[in-house]
Structure formats: C-alpha cells, structure tokens
Amino acid sequence: MINRSSHRSVGYGQTATAEEIDAGLRAYMLGVYNYMTIALGITGLAAFGVSQSPELMNVIFGTPLKWVVMLAPLGMVFFLSARINKIQASTAQMLFWVFAVLMGVSLASIFVVYNMGSIARVFFITAAAFAGLSLVGYTTKKNLSAMGSFLIIGLFGLIIASVVNIFLASPGLEFVISIIGVLIFAGLTAYDTQRIKLMYIESDGSEVSQKKSVMGALSLYLNFLNMFMFLLQLLGNRN
Template structure:
C-alpha cells in the first residue's frame, strides 16, 4: 500500500511539473505574440506620423485641400495621384504574401516582412490625419487599446469554445467587405453608419476568438522556427483585429477636420 501511495505521489509530482512547464512555455509564447503585435503598431504609428509630416509640411506646400490642409509635392503624389491606390492595396498584398509564404520563410525573413507590412500600413493610414483631428485619433486609439485588452483577456481565459462564434464572425467580415464595395458607388451615410457599427462588433468578437485560437496553436514540442512563425502569424491576426476595430471606432468617435 505504501508503495502504491509513493507511486501515485511521484505521478502527481511529475504531472504538476509538466503542467507548470506547459504554462510557462505558453506564457512566453503569448508574450512574444503581444510584443510583436505592439511593435508592429508602434512601427505603423511612426510611419503614419512621418508620412503625414512629409506630406503636409506648410513650409513646402504646393497645394491645398478643400479642408485647408496644405500638401507638399510628396503629399500631392501620395494622396491625389493614382499612386494612392498602390499605397492602399500594398498592405493587403503583404498580408497575402506573408500568409502563403510564411511556412517557407526563415524566421528573420518572416519578421522583416511583418515589419515592412506594418510600415506600409502606416503610410496607408496616414490619410486619417487629413480627415480627423489629432486629439480624436489619440482618444480613439486609447479606447481601442482598452477594449482590445479586455476582449483579448476574455479570449485567453474563457473555457467556452468560441469556434462557432468565430465562423459566424468571419462570414461577417466578408459581408462587411461586400457592403463597403457597394457603398463606394452608393455613398449612403446610413449604410456607412451600419457598416461602422457592425464592423466594431465583428472585430471585437474576432479579437477574443483569435486570441483563443492563437493560444490553442501553442504546442510545447514546437522547435524555435515553428514557434516563431506561429507567433508572427498570431501577432498579424491580432494586429489586424486592432487596426480594423480602431478604424471603425474612429468613424463613430472621430471629430473631422
């Protein structure tokens, strides 16, 4: 009987050590995901600020927008020429490239691609400074960050399986894309309001769903390369959730120039 109790104690000790090892590895993995995402957002912010400064420097202005914003030669090229479509679509192209090629890329190449994507996104998003006041952009950013932290924490800690909700939300994303394309031609304020409201809800839900899925992607036996790739793709998913939620909230809360 004593031998049996000793054996059970050894099994329990080994099990607790294994669980602790898994928990420690999972925490390190999730911290890496969040750090990559945060650095990506920082690069985007710096790229956006640098771009708008170069594009609207009053001392080198050559044109003026209807709202009174002065544009430099760079600003005219970036915001009023056909180049603006390249700037708008370049981040999307980088997302597809990274998603389809990440498994064949080295860790350094995958990280570099993510940083380039984040910088291109910043250049693309710099136009929001021409539409909204800086104060409302900062305010909306902090509101988005607070909401994101709460939703991501829920996705990380909940025991509920969010797979069913995620499938529904992904369908919602496609519905949003179609509605936005349609509204380019209709120009309906009511439809735009509905798109913004639904967009906030969809990406709020996706933040929790993606966090849970990123957590489930962790496997203790992954090597450094595989774990690094997973962390980059996880950071990309959360980054996109944050950016989209921010943009839809800005349409609600932003004060226009």
C-alpha cells in the same frame, strides 16, 4: 523499490511539465502581444511621418501610386499566409515589419482628416476594449470556434457592403457599416486570442513558435486596427 521510485518520479514530472507548459504558453502569448504592439507603433510612426510631408502626401495620394500603397498591405497578408511554412522565422518577422510600415503609409490621411485629440481618444478607447476582449478570449472555457465561423462570414458581408458604398457614398450605410465593423472585430479579437492560445504546442521548436507568434500577432494587429478605424469613423472629430 525501483517501481515505487519510478512512479513517484512520474508524478513529480507531470507536475513540473504542467508548470513548464503554462510558463511556455505565457511566454508565447507575450511574444504575440509584443509583436503586435511594436507593429502598431511602427504603423503609427509611419502614418504620422508621412502626414507631416505635403510633398509625400501629394505623391502618394495625388497619383495612381495611392492604389499601390492601399493594396500592397493586402498583398503582404496573402503572401505571409501562403508562404509562412516555407520561409524562415526571421524573414517572417521582417515581412511583418514591412507590412506595418506599408499600413502606416496607407493610413497617413487620418492625421489630415481627423484632429489629433480625437485620434488619441479613440486609440485609447480601442486599446481598452481590445485588452478586455482579448482577456475574455484567453480565459474563457467556452469554445468560440462557432462564433468565429459566424463572424468570418459576417466579415465577408462587411467587405462587400464597404465596396458597394464606395460607389453609393451613403452616409447612412457608412454609419451602419462602422457599427457592424466594430462588433465583428470585437468578436474576432476574443475568437482569435483563443485560437492563437490553442495553437501553442509545448514541443514546438523556436523556429515554429516564432512563426506562430508572427501570424498570431498579424491577426490581432488587423483586429485592433480595423476596430480603431471603425470607431474613428463613429467617434472621431474631423478637421
């Protein structure tokens, strides 16, 4: 009697555990997307707010301070990646919001270079593409790790080409870079979504889970923002 009862309990327990894991995964991914969405909103508000102040624009982009503003977000990414295991989840969240503000300040010039209509249009195109690509990454049964490795190598090549074009200032090369950039970050969106999903472990405590959510949101945020910027270069109407 005890053995049969125990066997039945294990069977029911396994079903319940599977359901709990599925619910936990959905909550975890929702947290990632919430962090990313809030960060994008902060970035947009910061960029628009700075762009509306000629004095701030002159101080930031008319002086050597522009290099600090442009490089600070990159420094934050490296710092978060290196220290995420040693800081508290609340600190990681705070640094993520600071990063979003710094990114907004560094991107304020897009509201001067491009008209609002094209910025809004490209944003919604990016959002629709991102949603579809992320859904593919979440639902596909295919392992995307090989594709991810290839895309990361391509990303390094893209960075080198972008640096070279700073000195060449070639419109043709800029066009090619923008197209390749869109394709790379589109692929990385699907790959990172799958990678973030696979990072979920049901037994993780709240602290670890929140840290993973922040780092996952950071990856998807960067994919979204870079895809948006490359699409804006391709489709945006300049003032």
